[in-house]
Amino acid sequence: MPNNDKPIGVFDSGLGGLTVARAISHALPHESITYVGDTKRCPYGPRDQAEVRLFVRQVGAWLERRDVKFVVVACNTATAAGLDVLQRALDVPVIGVIEPGARAAVQATRTRRVGVLATQGSVDSGAYPSAIHMLDAGVGVTQQAAPVFVDIVERKLTSGECLHKEWMRDRGVFDAPDVRLAVEQGVAPLMNRGIDTVVLGCTHFPLLSRQIRAALGDGVRIVSSAEETCRELAETLERRGDLASADNEPTYRFASTSDDITSFAVAGSFIFGHDLDSIEHIDVEDLEALADERDMEGN
Amino acid sequence: MPNNDKPIGVFDSGLGGLTVARAISHALPHESITYVGDTKRCPYGPRDQAEVRLFVRQVGAWLERRDVKFVVVACNTATAAGLDVLQRALDVPVIGVIEPGARAAVQATRTRRVGVLATQGSVDSGAYPSAIHMLDAGVGVTQQAAPVFVDIVERKLTSGECLHKEWMRDRGVFDAPDVRLAVEQGVAPLMNRGIDTVVLGCTHFPLLSRQIRAALGDGVRIVSSAEETCRELAETLERRGDLASADNEPTYRFASTSDDITSFAVAGSFIFGHDLDSIEHIDVEDLEALADERDMEGN
Numbered sequence: 001m002p003n004n005d006k007p008i009g010v011f012d013s014g015l016g017g018l019t020v021a022r023a024i025s026h027a028l029p030h031e032s033i034t035y036v037g038d039t040k041r042c043p044y045g046p047r048d049q050a051e052v053r054l055f056v057r058q059v060g061a062w063l064e065r066r067d068v069k070f071v072v073v074a075c076n077t078a079t080a081a082g083l084d085v086l087q088r089a090l091d092v093p094v095i096g097v098i099e100p101g102a103r104a105a106v107q108a109t110r111t112r113r114v115g116v117l118a119t120q121g122s123v124d125s126g127a128y129p130s131a132i133h134m135l136d137a138g139v140g141v142t143q144q145a146a147p148v149f150v151d152i153v154e155r156k157l158t159s160g161e162c163l164h165k166e167w168m169r170d171r172g173v174f175d176a177p178d179v180r181l182a183v184e185q186g187v188a189p190l191m192n193r194g195i196d197t198v199v200l201g202c203t204h205f206p207l208l209s210r211q212i213r214a215a216l217g218d219g220v221r222i223v224s225s226a227e228e229t230c231r232e233l234a235e236t237l238e239r240r241g242d243l244a245s246a247d248n249e250p251t252y253r254f255a256s257t258s259d260d261i262t263s264f265a266v267a268g269s270f271i272f273g274h275d276l277d278s279i280e281h282i283d284v285e286d287l288e289a290l291a292d293e294r295d296m297e298g299n
Numbered sequence: 300m301p302n303n304d305k306p307i308g309v310f311d312s313g314l315g316g317l318t319v320a321r322a323i324s325h326a327l328p329h330e331s332i333t334y335v336g337d338t339k340r341c342p343y344g345p346r347d348q349a350e351v352r353l354f355v356r357q358v359g360a361w362l363e364r365r366d367v368k369f370v371v372v373a374c375n376t377a378t379a380a381g382l383d384v385l386q387r388a389l390d391v392p393v394i395g396v397i398e399p400g401a402r403a404a405v406q407a408t409r410t411r412r413v414g415v416l417a418t419q420g421s422v423d424s425g426a427y428p429s430a431i432h433m434l435d436a437g438v439g440v441t442q443q444a445a446p447v448f449v450d451i452v453e454r455k456l457t458s459g460e461c462l463h464k465e466w467m468r469d470r471g472v473f474d475a476p477d478v479r480l481a482v483e484q485g486v487a488p489l490m491n492r493g494i495d496t497v498v499l500g501c502t503h504f505p506l507l508s509r510q511i512r513a514a515l516g517d518g519v520r521i522v523s524s525a526e527e528t529c530r531e532l533a534e535t536l537e538r539r540g541d542l543a544s545a546d547n548e549p550t551y552r553f554a555s556t557s558d559d560i561t562s563f564a565v566a567g568s569f570i571f572g573h574d575l576d577s578i579e580h581i582d583v584e585d586l587e588a589l590a591d592e593r594d595m596e597g598n
Contacts, residue, residue, distance in 0.1 A: 087437035091411070099434065107535040112390070134433060135398065138386035236406040 001067075004241075005248045007032035008233070009068035011059050014042035015157070015264070016150075016203030017074030018271040020097065023230040024072075025252065025272075028237070030244040032251045034066050037268070039258035040284055043150070044077040045121035056082030058291040060090055062255075062282065065290065068092060069242060072233060076118060076202055076225070080127040093236060100232040101199045101225035102131035106139055108221055109197040113140045115190040115220075117212070118201030120145040128201055142193055146186040146205075152179055153204045157267035173270075174208055183211040190216070199223045207271065255280040257287070300366075303540075304547045306331035307532070308367035310358050313341035314456070314563070315449075315502030316373030317570040319396065322529040323371075324551065324571075327536070329543040331550045333365050336567070338557035339583055342449070343376040344420035355381030357586040359389055361554075364589065367391060368541060371532060375417060375501055375524070379426040392535060399531040400498045400524035401430035405438055407520055408496040412439045414489040414519075416511070417500030419444040427500055441492055445485040445504075451478055452503045456566035472569075473507055482510040489515070498522045506570065554579040556586070 010021045014037050021035050036059050038044075044052045056078050063071055071094040073079045073086065079096030087094045105114045116128045122145075129141040156173050190198060198220055200206055206224045213222055237243045244250070254276045256264045261279050268276045309320045313336050320334050335358050337343075343351050355377050362370055370393040372378045372385065378395030386393045404413045415427045422444040431440050455472050489497060497519055499505055505523045512521055536542045543549070553575045555563045560578050568574045 084436035087435050090437070093411075093435065094437070104538070107538040110539055112392075136386050136392065137383035138389070138393070239403070239406040240409055 002245070003069055005032065005244050006067055006069040007034040007251065007253070009034050009036070009063035009066065009071040010074050011036040011038070011063065011071070011078070012075040012203055013037070013044040013055075013078060014039050014075075014154075015267050015271055016153075018268055019203050019206040019224075019226040020072060020074035020229055021252075022272050023224075023226045024233065025250070027230050028234055028243070030246060030248045030250055031237075032244065032248070033253070034063065034068055035252070035254045036063065036282070037254070037256045037258070037264065038287075039256045039264060041257060043119075044075065044081075045119045045147075049081045052078060052081035053085050054291070055287075056086055057089060058287040060086045060094070061290040062287055064090055064092070070233065070237065071095075072229060073097065074203055074226070074229070076122045076127070077125075080122060080125040093240075095229065095232055095236070097203065097225040097229045098127050098201070099131050100228035101201060101223055102128055103135055104223045104228040104231075105197045105199045106132055106135045108223065109139060111194045111196040112136075112138060113142070113193060113195045113197075115193075115195040115198040116141060116143045116201045117146050117149070117187065117190070117198060117205060118143065119150060120147050122201055128199065142190060142195060144187070144189050146202075148182055149186060149208055150202065150204045152182055153207050157270060158263055174211055179208070180211055180214070183208060184215045187212060187215045195220065197221045197223060200225060251278075252276070253278045253280065255282050257282050257284050301544070302368055304331070304543050305366055305368040306333040306550065306552070308333050308335070308362035308365065308370040309373050310335040310337070310362065310370070310377070311374040311502055312336070312343040312354075312377060313338050313374075313453075314566050314570055315452075316371075317567055318502050318505040318523075318525040319371060319373035319528055320551075321571050322523075322525045323532065324549070326529050327533055327542070329545060329547045329549055330536075331543065331547070332552070333362065333367055334551070334553045335361065335581070336553070336555045336557070336563065337586075338555045338563060340556060342418075343374065343380075344418045344446075348380045351377060351380035352384050354586075355385055356388060357589060359385045359393070360589040361581065361586055363389055363391070369532065369536065370394075371528060372396065373502055373525070373528065375421045375426070376424075379421060379424040392539075394528065394531055394535070396502065396524040396528045397426050397500070398430050399527035400500060400522055401427055402434055403522045403527040403530075404496050404498045405431055405434045407522065408438060410493045410495040411435075411437060412441070412492060412494045412496075414492075414494040414497040415440060415442045415500045416445050416448070416486065416489070416497060416504060417442065418449060419446050421500050427498065441489060441494060443486070443488050445501075447481055448485060448507055449501065449503045451481055452506050456569060457562055473510055478507070479510055479513075482507060483514045486511060486514045494519065496520045496522060499524060550577075551575070552577045552579065554581050556581050556583050 382395040
């Protein structure tokens with residue numbers, strides 16, 4: 001296979017990264033994607049940094065064996081903890097979701113005050129304020145942890161509601177009053193602070209973007225890390241001359257460490273936007289062995 | 300004047316930043332530009348960081364008084380020393396030349412080895428390796444100081460040769476054998492190291508890009524910080540909705556702290572690509588007073 005037509009590896013601790021895969025499949029329709037959700041060990045958020053770095057390294061080694069041309073770490077926690085490790089370890093380029101979102105927010109803000117909605121782990125890592133201030137030391141950043149948003153998405157997606165395909169398709173599943181109320185409460189600390197731009201710093205959050213937008217009001221611009229990461233990917237592939245050829249028939253492959261492939265398939269198809277035809281099971285033990293092997297090779 | 304049609308402030312310690320102003324005038328032909336060359340206190344390179352930060356602050360205050368909508372610090376030394384100070388001090392967005400060049404190099408390299416040609420001061424600051432590794436910890440960076448390139452450009456531009464307009468226009472002035480030899484020697488340490496991408500980390504160097512390209516050979520891609528900074532500017536203006544209107548008649552104004560406005564005009568018109576119609580003299584004392592005033596206002 002010519003290098004250009006090799007798949008892009010995308011990975012997340014779970015399902016949220018499928019928002020990034022979806023953005024890629026829309027913006028770059030000739031690109032093949034190999035997606036890994038490390039769902040068995042999900043969530044990464046509460047784990048310590050060293051452990052997350054190890055997991056990132058393992059999934060990276062698995063993707064490398066699948067001969068991907070590029071790796072996207074589509075998970076904020078994994079990016080904050082392990083992006084640099086993977087960039088040093090792999091021969092192909094690796095990007096994360098934090099810098100592209102931070103950059104878009106810095107470019108967009110007029111009031112020079114940016115809000116970040118993320119998980120507690122991402123907030124605690126300080127990765128967004130750090131990336132934003134690297135680009136513009138004069139932009140004020142207010143972070144707000146919204147762990148309940150992840151719970152809502154996970155709960156709704158794994159509930160029976162998700163089996164109603166029509167309802168899923170128009171995202172009606174997140175229009176329930178309890179969701180609207182939880183979103184309003186979640187974003188409240190970002191209101192009335194002069195913030196005109198809010199970064200969705202968790203790959204689950206784009207699923208609630210309509211509700212978050214309604215809660216924040218028209219004056220606030222929403223930056224989706226998923227879309228911005230996809231932009232960064234497209235720009236890099238173009239600059240390297242690595243875009244898939246126009247006649248490439250893209251393949252979408254999915255892999256999960258979870259034993260329950262069915263619920264991955266159902267929730268995943270909702271997020272990705274169409275059925276996940278090919279889902280592979282990965283044994284966590286195999287992942288562990290892979291990273292060990294590569295380390296023994298001196299990489 | 301509507302905010303969109305206000306000028307973009309561009310500044311450099313001297314003339315090199317005019318390569319950035321030129322790139323802006325080509326890529327964004329409706330944008331007005333107000334350019335400041337702090338030529339009397341040029342070069343900034345040998346000065347200590349605290350002094351450069353103060354100068355950056357002063358010129359920034361001058362540009363703010365001129366009601367610019369955006370500031371581009373078109374000087375590597377000034378960016379490394381004072382970008383963050385200016386971003387904190389001004390209400391308008393401020394970008395430098397280092398991050399855009401670093402980003403383009405990271406995106407472009409296939410061998411994951413990047414070369415940086417810069418002044419000694421920029422090399423010593425480590426600003427390029429730091430910006431490159433923030434984006435991709437796995438990219439190797441080799442820096443090479445080429446102070447002689449600045450000398451060549453300055454010497455040629457202020458020599459009698461520059462008065463032959465036709466010769467200037469096709470850049471023949473830099474095709475002399477002595478220049479070619481100096482450039483070959485300057486880039487030699489970057490050869491045979493697997494480097495496929497070289498950043499021109501000094502705003503003077505795009506003037507020698509043809510010669511640098513010839514010396515490095517076809518396999519090496521040249522990244523011009525001037526062009527990449529212009530890209531970043533365009534993207535930010537667009538995202539903010541701040542692009543000048545299509546019917547804006549752009550004005551180009553120039554200001555210099557030098558007492559010898561004539562030589563600024565001659566060399567400047569060569570770099571900018573057409574005559575500098577309006578050149579203002581700025582007293583260094585006035586600059587000093589401006590920054591003091593603003594500091595007393597509590598900013």
